[in-house]
Amino acid sequence: MKLCHSPTSPFVRKVMMVALEKGLQDQIELVSPDLSDIFKGINPATPLGKVPSLEIDSGDVLFDSIVICEYLDGVSGGTTLFAADxxxxxxxxxxxxxxxxxxxxxxxxxxxxxxxxxxxxxxxxxxxxxxxxxxxxxxxxxxxxxxxxxxxxxxxxxxxxxxxxxxxxxxxxxxxxxxxxxxxxxxxxxxxxxxxxxxxxx
Ligand SMILES: N[C@@H](CCC(=O)N[C@@H](CS)C(=O)NCC(=O)O)C(=O)O
Missing domain, CATH: 1.20.1050.10 (Glutathione S-transferase Yfyf (Class Pi); Chain A, domain 2)
Incomplete structure (x- = not known):
């Protein structure tokens, strides 16, 4: 999985914390944002131009942070960070x-x-x-x-x-x-x- 990432983004941090809590950090490759043009945004993989986004093995690109967090939560199994009820x-x-x-x-x-x-x-x-x-x-x-x-x-x-x-x-x-x-x-x-x-x- 490829995560378009910025170390100062609090939304990326949420995703990284979920990955660490669920033991998935080694399955995630960090991809740098594109800072060249404010009007393109910093992430060409999404129409909003924002980080984070996650490219998964099927080739699909997921955003925004809460969607990625829920996906990672489901991928890893174990105790959920969400709630069933x-x-x-x-x-x-x-x-x-x-x-x-x-x-x-x-x-x-x-x-x-x-x-x-x-x-x-x-x-x-x-x-x-x-x-x-x-x-x-x-x-x-x-x-x-x-x-x-x-x-x-x-x-x-x-x-x-x-x-x-x-x-x-x-x-x-x-x-x-x-x-x-x-x-x-x-x-x-x-x-x-x-x-x-x-x-x-x-
Ligand atoms: N609702 C989005 C917010 C993401 C967001 O605002 N990301 C900022 C960085 S903290 C960004 O990429 N800004 C670049 C821009 O808007 O051009 C999420 O939760 O993923």
């Missing part, structure tokens, strides 16, 4: 959606602030995205007891989102007034799958 699965995927949406807001803010040409960023939209992020952090702080001690697709996505926040927005202290989420993250981030996917210094 319909209601449990819906709740799990809603928590994943919160975490992934948080990460997407952070990524969009980063692009708005640093990737746009001088003067083209929008402070208003940036502030709007930050509100979504703060609200999600507050929700996670309230819900910690429900996901604490679990390793699944939602907790992996939460860890990737918080890790990306620390990586790109270290000046914004999400830990302040969120002691439960802080304690959860301190513990969860000790997992080898998290430690082995720490992004390189920018």
């Amino acid at each position: 319909r209601l449990e699965r819906a709740k799990l995927m809603t928590l994943h959606a919160a975490a992934n949406g948080f990460t997407d807001c952070a990524y969009q803010r980063r692009m708005d602030s640093f990737a746009m040409p001088e003067g083209e960023g929008s402070p208003t939209w940036n502030a709007r995205l930050r509100v979504s992020m703060e609200n999600t952090l507050d929700l996670l702080e309230k819900q910690v007891a429900e996901f604490s001690g679990k390793v699944n697709i939602a907790t992996i996505a939460i860890a990737c989102g918080l890790g990306y926040h620390d990586f790109r927005f270290s000046a914004e202290n999400w830990r302040e007034s969120r002691p439960n989420l802080t304690a959860w993250f301190d513990e969860f981030s000790k997992r080898p799958s998290f430690q082995k996917t720490i992004p390189p210094e920018a």
Whole structure:
């Protein structure tokens, strides 16, 4: 399997964490993105031009990250990172959606602030995205007891989102007034799958 990959992408990190948790890392070849033209995007294998994508042995190309994660989860068998029961699965995927949406807001803010040409960023939209992020952090702080001690697709996505926040927005202290989420993250981030996917210094 070939994974179009960037070591700083939190969405790629989620896929890599799933691969490591499921013992599939040796079956995945990493392919570099194409950074030559912002309008082509960084991944010509998908119409959206984004990473990650996964080319599987049939030649099919899978995206986006949650699709790849579910595929890898099924390929490896063993304890699932998803959920079989319909209601449990819906709740799990809603928590994943919160975490992934948080990460997407952070990524969009980063692009708005640093990737746009001088003067083209929008402070208003940036502030709007930050509100979504703060609200999600507050929700996670309230819900910690429900996901604490679990390793699944939602907790992996939460860890990737918080890790990306620390990586790109270290000046914004999400830990302040969120002691439960802080304690959860301190513990969860000790997992080898998290430690082995720490992004390189920018
Ligand atoms: N919803 C997508 C988001 C992927 C995404 O936003 N990837 C970013 C990197 S973190 C990207 O490839 N951006 C390049 C671009 O948009 O040109 C997923 O979960 O896979």
